[in-house]
Amino acid sequence: MLFVEFRFLAFFGLVLAVSWALRRNGARKAFLLLASYGFYAAWDWRFLGLILLSTLVDGLAGQQIHAAGDRQSRRRAWLILSLVVNLGILVTFKYYDFFAGSLNDLLTWLGVGSSLPVLNLVLPVGISFYTFQTLSYSLDIYRRQLAPARSPLDLALFVAFFPQLVAGPIVLAKEFLPQLAARPRWGSVDVRAALVLFFVGFVKKSCLSDALSPYVDAVHQAPDAVGAAGAWLSAAAFAAQIYCDFSGYTDMAIACAALLGYTLPTNFRAPYLTRSVGSFWTHWHITLGRWFREYLYFPLGGNRRGPGRSAINLFIVFLVSGLWHGAAWTFVLWGCIHGAFVALERTRLGGALARLPMIPALLYVNLVWMVSMVIFRSPSLEGASSLLRAMFSTALPPSTGAVPIPPWIAPVLVGAFAVHVVWQRTELSRRWAALPGPLFGLTLGAAVGMALPWITADPAPYIYFAF
Template sequence: MLFTEFRFFWFFAIVFLVYWLMQRNSHRKIWLLICSYIFYGAWDWRFLSLIWISTVIDYISGVKLAATDDKNSRTKWLIVSLCANLGLLGFFKYFNFFVGSAADFLAFLGLPMQYQTLKIILPAGISFYTFQTMSYTIDVYRGKLEAVKNFRDFALFVSFFPQLVAGPIVRAADFLPQLTTPKILAKVNFRDCLVLFLVGFIKKACVSDRISVIVDQYFAAPDTYTASSAWVGVLFYAVQIYCDFSGYTDMAIATAGLLGYELCVNFDFPYFATNISEFWRRWHMSLSTWLRDYLYIPLGGNRGSKLFAYRNLMLTMLLGGLWHGAGWNFVIWGGLHGGALVLHRVWSNLKLVRSWASAQILPFIGAILTFYWVCLAWIFFRARDFHSAISTLQSFVFFHSNGTNQLDLNLLWVFAFFALIHFATYRRLFHNWWHRIPGWSFAAFYGFAFSLALLFIAPNYAPFIYFQF
């Protein structure tokens, strides 16, 4: 069930009305839990068993961790949780990738082997809810969080439908306390939530889904297109993936807000970052902080020598790339970002004398270089295979291609229009104007804007890109 489908509007209308008609908070949580399972089961009811397995194992692990101070026993229950979550994730997402990679490596060594891949369907959202539940048990093990005694509350934390299938990755420390606080309808900021949902809807249905046709057309056969077409295809993919993923996050935050819950911000205008480190503080922020707290810092973080810190940074980004997908192209994408982060660390450590003029110019240059590098890395993220990625890279970087097909270069003006609107939003030119108009004006404008958006939606519903991760 997609947020942009009309059946979701009917689903949420029923959820919303029944939820707020209930008087007791405990009844509301039971209702949300049931609705969350219905929402996920609409994809494939068989995979509800995976959510239940993760929920039961991590709930028991948390209870056992809280019940003992014995280090060996606590370590055992942490290992149980990690093995269960990583085992499920590894089998459904990486089994065929690891088997195929091992076979290719043996063939390279002159030891060919016969192997057979399995027809495994990747459960929607498995990468998100496994990271979410793992963070819970790790925090309980570290003593940073008390274990949840109420199984219903923990089950709702795992399966809360607005962010279940594509994030943001919610921390237990942020979400669980909200479950103990009674929700009051009068405290819901309806205008902010409705505007945020509409913005997310437009990003996904009117922008991302529309330009996906152009992106798919180019990346289906990049070696047949001219170098200028490569720029159109890559730039439009940068727009597509941002509008797709941030659009989902906007709608998830808005949907949760209408139910009285607050989810973390996941995007903060990442394409205006002036360096790659800032980009990762603005892009998919819930994943960035998760990788920092549960991978980079445990590896050693900045402790030790600079080379040691660079190694930790590179490993974190390589594994972060692999988290996105079972393919070497995602590992390369992570490696490109890891290498850029290392270079930025080296640059930041240089003691350069900077004049006032350079201090004004460097951020501008940094923003251009950062966006260029991010777009370059997106090529490996989007390309169908390594050969297609190299063909696109050759066109995008060296402006060389033997292809003769040409995408309409006037589309670059469309990109410029998107950039202008995005910059105006970044500069907060449209900020909170909806709070300054009467209720009837807001209702009329909202109805008009939503009706206008419906005229521009793509003819067919397209799954969110991050559903595949």
């Protein structure tokens, strides 16, 4: 059930009406939990068990860590249990086949016969997101930054809350659990701002990302069938597509949560307008960066042990971040590239980059991003290599069988650029939501009417659902 499907709109309308009709906070939370499980079961009910197991283990671990007081070994044992179970599920479903396959390849290359079994498990949607959320719960209790949830219901709702369940933003327990303490008040919901945010997210995903996706898919299916222009255009199109897809999803997630009375953290702040790769990562998928900073970079030592160790720590973070995105060598390489650039920017080169005028700085960041995203998007290193060769050669597309460039790709890219720059820079949503009621309604209705022709009847799944 995608946010841009009519059945989701019907589902959400029903959930919204019933949740606000329920007077008691407990009943409301129980209903939202059931709705969240129903939402997830619409993907695949079998994987609900994993969410329940994760919730159960973290609930128990959180209680026991807290109850252990100063008994450090007992606290550590319960934390390890939480980490083993959560990461064990993640590794089994997401990474086992990758590591087994890679090991098989290596051993075969070395001449040692090997046949580690490949499980071919289906990847449960959203597993990377909710695993990180539940880990934040037990880790924060261990670090004494959070008390255990007041009830299992609160913890279960924090893990499964449907607006952010399958693709974030990655919410930390310490910022969401306190919101469940009391029933939200309808009067405190900024309905107009939420409606505008939902609409903008809808347009980003359904009208822009889905319009770009067929061309990008076609190029990556036949990387040898494009020339330099086609390869660059496809790289630009994918950069626009993934921004519109992911930020569109999170806009709608934040808007849905807001309409239900809860606040989710911001996940994007005009990343393509940043002037360094390091800064980019504080504007793109902000909640993932925050999670890695708090739970990996700082524990590794952060920048406390000197610039050299800091660079190594950053590189490790980005390597793991690459793997978080997917179990493939393309993601590992992509993570390494970003780690290398961020580490490099900590050297004197970074100082030189910081002095660059705006346009060259923007070009630098977007060039690094577009080129690295060719690797990210490619199904294999060979495919990525073909496209990168095409980008940096003067080759013309093949005379026959070339992937045609659709004429409407230019206006869609302009649209994506406009959403990115104009929208985020001019705070249009705030100004729009501040219009007098009837004028707001009229303009929103007209905007929906303008968007309708660009909505696809057969939306593509969100790119980040695969992670």
